[in-house]
Amino acid sequence: MKLPDSCPDPVKDRVQDAARVIxxxxxxxxxxxxxxIEELLTAQKIPRTKLxxxxxxxxxxxxxxxxxxxxxxxxxxxxxEAADLLEAVKWIGNSGSHEGSxxxxxxxxxxxxxEHALHTLYDRRxxxxxxxxxxxNNRKGPVRDPKEKTGKR
Numbered sequence: 001m002k003l004p005d006s007c008p009d010p011v012k013d014r015v016q017d018a019a020r021v022i023x024x025x026x027x028x029x030x031x032x033x034x035x036x037i038e039e040l041l042t043a044q045k046i047p048r049t050k051l052x053x054x055x056x057x058x059x060x061x062x063x064x065x066x067x068x069x070x071x072x073x074x075x076x077x078x079x080x081e082a083a084d085l086l087e088a089v090k091w092i093g094n095s096g097s098h099e100g101s102x103x104x105x106x107x108x109x110x111x112x113x114x115e116h117a118l119h120t121l122y123d124r125r126x127x128x129x130x131x132x133x134x135x136x137n138n139r140k141g142p143v144r145d146p147k148e149k150t151g152k153r
Contacts, residue, residue, distance in 0.1 A: 001115045004122035008043040011036050015114070022107055027096040029107045033114055034068070034093025037086050041071045044079075044121065085117035 001019070003012055014036035022029040042048065048071070049063040066074075068090055076083035092110040095102045119126070135143040 001111050003115070004118055006122045007118050008039065010039040011043060011118070014039055015111075018107070018111070022104060026102050026104045026107050027099060029104075030093045030096025030102045030110060032093075033089055033107065033110045034096070036114060037072075037090055037093070038068060040086070040118070040121075041068070041075060044075060046071045046074050079121060082117045082120040085113045085120070089114050089117070 001015060003015065014032050018029040018032035018036070021032070047066060049065050051061055052064045054060045054062065069087070072083050072087050072090065075086070089110045092102060092106050092113075095106065132143070
């Protein structure tokens with residue numbers, strides 16, 4: 001798996017943990033990929049908890065832990081493609097909790113999905129190229145810096 005350079009270290013660590021055990025225990029590897037998702041969501045500043053007010057005369061406030069699915073839904077509003085990929089990896093990770101229900105091939109599929117999600121979130125190249133293409137298409141020709149002189153150099 002080729003991780004983007006800007007990928008957070010805790011995510012890299014969980015992926016490496018999964019790689020260490022994939023051939024010996026696919027279920028454990030799947031769970032570690034799911035753990036990588038949790039680290040990724042935290043790195044993306046998706047909250048782990050929310051403050052809720054209990055109705056009644058006391059109006060007590062307390063913290064409620066958000067599920068991984070709820071955190072993915074928060075990410076979906078900003079990065080829908082990455083959220084779809086992470087949700088699929090989460091389901092593979094959940095299956096890893098049940099002995100014998102996940103194969104090495106399933107985990108490898110999860111690895112590929114996670115890798116693409118990480119590149120979607122942390123590899124700026126595709127976004128930068130899409131921006132340049134949009135500028136050229138809008139202008140119907142090359143985009144130049146207005147300070148750049150045209151003609152001979």
